[in-house]
Amino acid sequence: EVQLVESGGGLVQPGRSLRLSCTASGFTFGDFPMSWVRQAPGKGLEWVGFIRSKPYGGTTEYAASVKGRFTISRDDSKGIAYLQMNSLKTEDTAVYFCTRGDSSSLGYWGQGTLVTVSS
Amino acid sequence: QTVVTQEPSLTVSPGGTVTLTCASSTGAVTSGYYPNWFQQKPGQAPRALIYSTSNKHSWTPARFSGSLLGGKAALTLSGVQPEDEAEYYCLLYFGAAYAVFGGGTKLTVL
Numbered sequence: 001e002v003q004l005v006e007s008g009g010g011l012v013q014p015g016r017s018l019r020l021s022c023t024a025s026g027f028t029f030g031d032f033p034m035s036w037v038r039q040a041p042g043k044g045l046e047w048v049g050f051i052r053s054k055p056y057g058g059t060t061e062y063a064a065s066v067k068g069r070f071t072i073s074r075d076d077s078k079g080i081a082y083l084q085m086n087s088l089k090t091e092d093t094a095v096y097f098c099t100r101g102d103s104s105s106l107g108y109w110g111q112g113t114l115v116t117v118s119s
Numbered sequence: 120q121t122v123v124t125q126e127p128s129l130t131v132s133p134g135g136t137v138t139l140t141c142a143s144s145t146g147a148v149t150s151g152y153y154p155n156w157f158q159q160k161p162g163q164a165p166r167a168l169i170y171s172t173s174n175k176h177s178w179t180p181a182r183f184s185g186s187l188l189g190g191k192a193a194l195t196l197s198g199v200q201p202e203d204e205a206e207y208y209c210l211l212y213f214g215a216a217y218a219v220f221g222g223g224t225k226l227t228v229l
Binding site: 037044045046047061062063064097102103104105106107108109110111112 | 120153155157159164165166167170171174176206208210212215216217218219220221222223
């Protein structure tokens with residue numbers, strides 16, 4: 001059974017950093033791209049970015065709203081994807097979901113972790 | 120800035136048929152945008168329904184179908200059930216560089 005579990009969320013002050021983790025199980029992690037999606041309270045879904053699998057270069061793409069501040073990485077040996085968030089702003093407050101896939105499909109989702117950016 | 124537009128809300132009767140659409144500010148939506156559709160109920164993570172325009176996941180009920188319609192991506196629900204009441208989001212990919220979700224359609228079954 002495919003499972004994705006996000007962790008690392010919490011309350012952080014504006015301008016600070018936070019790293020989220022997405023621990024995967026039930027599939028060969030290294031074979032799949034991994035994506036991050038967020039949802040601000042009471043709002044719609046926002047695509048954050050994704051990381052390709054190593055056979056496809058392991059490269060990343062980001063939404064304009066986070067480019068230069070957020071970095072997605074992966075540790076295939078541990079089955080974990082990361083979202084490093086720097087220079088956080090109040091508008092980054094959201095539930096962050098990790099998902100398996102990219103344009104092919106985003107079939108499997110975690111339950112999300114809440115990040116609150118506030119002083 | 121690319122904008123993806125969905126109907127804000129739709130209402131359908133149980134057993135009826137409804138079509139949700141997804142338009143891009145860049146022009147007609149084609150299969151090259153790999154349209155995806157997701158269902159989200161309050162307090163839950165999104166659930167994937169359709170990928171690459173019309174492909175269903177193994178768990179997608181048969182009453183859900185995806186297509187291209189008049190330059191837009193479309194999600195059609197046939198024989199709507201009360202449990203289909205939810206928010207529905209489309210996602211379009213733009214040249215493997217970025218993706219954009221639509222604003223969501225709140226579907227009411229009444």
